[in-house]
Amino acid sequence: MAASSELALSARGLRMEYRDRSSDTRLVAIETMDLDVGDGEFVSLLGPSGCGKSTFLKIVNGLLKATAGEIRLRRSGTGREDAMVFQDAALFPWYSVLDNVAYGLVCAGVSNADARKRAAPLVELVGLQGFETKYPYQLSGGMQQRANLARALAVDAAILLMDEPFASLDAQTREVMQAELLRIWNAARKTVVFVTHQIEEAVYLSDRVVVMSSRPGRILADIRIELPRPRLLEVKRSAEFTAYAAQIWKLLASQPAAADSGRHG
Amino acid sequence: MVRANERLFYGILGFIVIGLIWEAAGDLGLYRKSLLSTPSLVWTAAVQDFGSGAIWPDLGTSFVEFALGFGAAMVVGIPLGIAIGMFRRVDHFVSLLLFGIYSTPKAAIAPLIILTAGIGLESKVILVFLLAFFSVIVSTVAGVRSVAERHLDIAHSFGASRWLQFRSVILPSTFPFILTGTRIATGRALVGVIVAEELAANQGIGHYIELYGAFLQTSRVMLGIVLLGLFGIILGEGVRRIEKRYEVWRQEIH
Numbered sequence: 421m422a423a424s425s426e427l428a429l430s431a432r433g434l435r436m437e438y439r440d441r442s443s444d445t446r447l448v449a450i451e452t453m454d455l456d457v458g459d460g461e462f463v464s465l466l467g468p469s470g471c472g473k474s475t476f477l478k479i480v481n482g483l484l485k486a487t488a489g490e491i492r493l494r495r496s497g498t499g500r501e502d503a504m505v506f507q508d509a510a511l512f513p514w515y516s517v518l519d520n521v522a523y524g525l526v527c528a529g530v531s532n533a534d535a536r537k538r539a540a541p542l543v544e545l546v547g548l549q550g551f552e553t554k555y556p557y558q559l560s561g562g563m564q565q566r567a568n569l570a571r572a573l574a575v576d577a578a579i580l581l582m583d584e585p586f587a588s589l590d591a592q593t594r595e596v597m598q599a600e601l602l603r604i605w606n607a608a609r610k611t612v613v614f615v616t617h618q619i620e621e622a623v624y625l626s627d628r629v630v631v632m633s634s635r636p637g638r639i640l641a642d643i644r645i646e647l648p649r650p651r652l653l654e655v656k657r658s659a660e661f662t663a664y665a666a667q668i669w670k671l672l673a674s675q676p677a678a679a680d681s682g683r684h685g
Numbered sequence: 686m687v688r689a690n691e692r693l694f695y696g697i698l699g700f701i702v703i704g705l706i707w708e709a710a711g712d713l714g715l716y717r718k719s720l721l722s723t724p725s726l727v728w729t730a731a732v733q734d735f736g737s738g739a740i741w742p743d744l745g746t747s748f749v750e751f752a753l754g755f756g757a758a759m760v761v762g763i764p765l766g767i768a769i770g771m772f773r774r775v776d777h778f779v780s781l782l783l784f785g786i787y788s789t790p791k792a793a794i795a796p797l798i799i800l801t802a803g804i805g806l807e808s809k810v811i812l813v814f815l816l817a818f819f820s821v822i823v824s825t826v827a828g829v830r831s832v833a834e835r836h837l838d839i840a841h842s843f844g845a846s847r848w849l850q851f852r853s854v855i856l857p858s859t860f861p862f863i864l865t866g867t868r869i870a871t872g873r874a875l876v877g878v879i880v881a882e883e884l885a886a887n888q889g890i891g892h893y894i895e896l897y898g899a900f901l902q903t904s905r906v907m908l909g910i911v912l913l914g915l916f917g918i919i920l921g922e923g924v925r926r927i928e929k930r931y932e933v934w935r936q937e938i939h
Contacts, residue, residue, distance in 0.1 A: 481842050504842045510835060514857040523853070527843035575843065 426494060428579050428611035429457040429480065429502075434489035436475055448636035449475050452489070455630065455639070457579075457611060459494065464614045464622035464629045466668065468675065472637030473615045477504065477581045480613070494578055500528065502579040503572035508588035510568050511556040517567050518543060518552040524575035535574075542570040545604060562593040569601070573608055582614045586621070598624055599653055606650065619672070623647075623664045624656055631668055634675045641671055722904040727911060730904040744912070746888040747878050750806060754813025755874040761814075762821030762870075763863055769822070770829025771855070787819045791877070795884055804885040813877035817870035824866025828859030861931045868924040875917050 436450040450472040457463050465473040478484040480491055481504045493501040503524060511520045518536055521543055525535035543552055546566040556564055565585050572580055586594045598621060605612060616622050622629045623645055631641045645664055647655055655661055704724045710716060711723035718726065734740040768775045795812055802808035832855055840850045882891025890909050897905035 483838055483841055500844065504839075506835065506839065506842075510839060512836060512839070512853065512857070514860075515853075523839070524843040526853075527840070527845040527849060 426459045427456050427492075428459045428461070428494050429455070429613065430492040431455040431476075431480070432490045432492075434476070434479065434491065435487045436472060436479065436484070437487045450486075451636040451638040453637070453639060457613060459578075460609060460611055462605060462612045462614065462625055462627045464616055464626040465632060466616055466619065466622040466629055466672075467632030467637065468634045468672065469617060470635045471632040472635065473632055474583050475637075477583050477613065477615055480579075481581055500524075500575050500577040502581055503575045503577040505565075505569050505572045505580060505582040505585045507584050508561065508564070511564055511571075513556050516553050516555055517548060517559070520556065520567055521570040521574055524571055528575060539570070539574050542574045543567075545573065545607060546570040547600065560593070561589050562597055565589065565597060566600070569604065573604070573610070577610075579611045579613060582612060584615055584617070587616070594621070595653060601625065602649075602651060619665050619668050620656065623661060623668065624651065624653075629664075629668060631671050640675075641668075643668065719901060720903060722907045726904040727907045730902075730908045734905070734908065740893065740908075743888055743890050743893045746806075746886075747882065747890040750809040750813060750881070750889065751874055751878050753806070754810040754877060755817050755870065757810065757814045758817035758821050758870055758874065759867065762818050762866070763825055766822040766825025766863075766866075767829055767855070767859065770826045770859075776826075783819070783822065786815070791816055792880060795880060799881070799885050804887070809878060809881040809886070809889070812881040813874045816877035817874035820869040820873055821863070821866040824862045824869070825859060828862025829855060831862070832858040861928065864924060864928045864931065868921055868928065871920045871924065872917060875913060879913065 432454055434450060434453040434455075436448070438447045438449055439445075440447050453472075453476065455463075455476075465476060467473050475484060479486045480493070481502055483504075495501055511517075512523070515523065518539055522530075522532070522535035522539035525538055526532060530538065540552070543549060546569055548563060548566050548570065551559065551563065556567070559567065568585065569582075572582075586597050589597060602625065612625075614622070614625060626645050629643045629645060630639055631643065632638065633640050643664065647658075647660060647664075708724050711718050711721070711726075765779070769779060770776075791812060794815070798811050799808045802811055836854050836858065837850065840854050845853060878889070879891040879894070882889040883895045886892040886895075890913060894906050894909035897903075897909070
């Protein structure tokens with residue numbers, strides 16, 4: 421089913437539980453999850469808040485340890501297997517744009533000077549040329565997320581993990597950034613796992629939309645989006661697009677509201 | 686810029702107005718000049734003592750006491766504060782001890798310090814250190830504790846070494862807090878200098894004030910006080926300006 425026979429990411433029997441300190445009971449964030457992502461694929465994880473989709477990304481990234489199950493990432497040879505694009509305000513306010521973008525390389529042991537040199541083309545790729553010496557507070561939300569993306573691209577990981585990166589942007593900036601992401605994805609040829617709670621965003625961006633249930637999270641459906649690429653924003657007004665969105669909406673609407681149980685990400 | 690100049694302008698204007706009222710009240714005989722002096726008499730005393738150079742050794746002594754005690758407070762306080770903030774065991778080990786010393790009025794400890802360390806430089810430096818040290822520690826610990834979880838996540842996510850985590854996240858997040866602690870510490874260190882000198886010393890501004898107070902030379906007492914005030918303002922303002930530079934992103938952290 422993947423574009424290439426090789427898998428970039430493979431999760432088997434993944435389960436995540438938290439201990440709730442106040443009641444000393446165990447909360448199940450992810451029930452069991454099996455997921456394969458092909459090399460070069462753009463896959464969205466879509467679900468209500470508290471369904472464990474962000475938790476899944478954090479487990480893949482190594483920020484959290486799963487209670488059970490196994491994650492396999494394809495090694496790309498050099499550098500890290502995966503790089504995270506965080507939610508809003510995820511830049512260091514005390515670093516310039518260039519130093520923020522270079523940070524992942526510095527973490528990998530590259531010298532400061534070399535890291536800056538290697539970061540520069542990515543600053544350009546995300547359209548931030550001329551802002552290298554600016555600080556995050558001097559940038560708009562959209563520009564901050566461009567820098568956030570460039571930082572993840574700079575380490576040249578095989579997989580980009582994107583955790584609701586556009587959630588705090590206004591509607592218009594969000595659309596611009598979605599189109600930008602597709603342009604950059606096309607240029608950088610990465611595998612992307614993209615977490616969102618917006619149906620329309622998931623359909624527009626993805627090769628596959630993996631719909632998750634409300635807590636405890638499990639996969640409800642895995643829908644292949646057969647819209648032609650490159651996708652312009654106009655595609656959002658096409659009949660096929662609307663049909664996909666409606667299909668997913670129905671799946672989610674059948675879920676009980678998660679408002680009272682969605683405290684953990 | 687305009688704001689900063691305006692602030693300075695009104696600040697100085699405030700001083701002048703109060704000075705004029707003080708002067709006028711003295712000239713009108715609303716109080717006895719021998720008890721509270723007047724700005725012009727303080728000025729005369731300043732011209733005399735700076736002219737003859739008699740005040741320089743006192744100023745020099747106090748400055749050295751201040752610089753050594755304050756410097757030691759920074760050198761010990763910042764690393765210790767960071768260690769307390771980062772490692773729970775260090776915190777448990779020293780917290781109660783520190784809190785105990787912190788809660789004891791230093792004026793109560795001062796005679797003991799003078800008894801053991803003598804009336805020379807050492808006792809002054811120790812007292813200045815004790816007073817300044819806690820402000821530095823308390824602010825530094827608060828800074829380390831308020832490091833944003835999401836900033837640490839970024840470092841972890843990209844696999845930063847522990848040293849890099851410290852250098853790239855903990856230290857820059859804590860830095861503005863350290864500055865605040867430093868600013869508060871300057872004032873407290875100054876108190877330490879004067880308390881120690883007034884208790885027992887044969888040189889220093891505190892001694893100068895004490896000595897001329899005994900001779901009822903209130904113009905010189907006032908001169909000492911004004912010089913201390915000036916020093917405090919210049920130092921505090923200096924740190925405050927550095928703090929301001931970091932204010933922009935400090936707001937963002939919270």
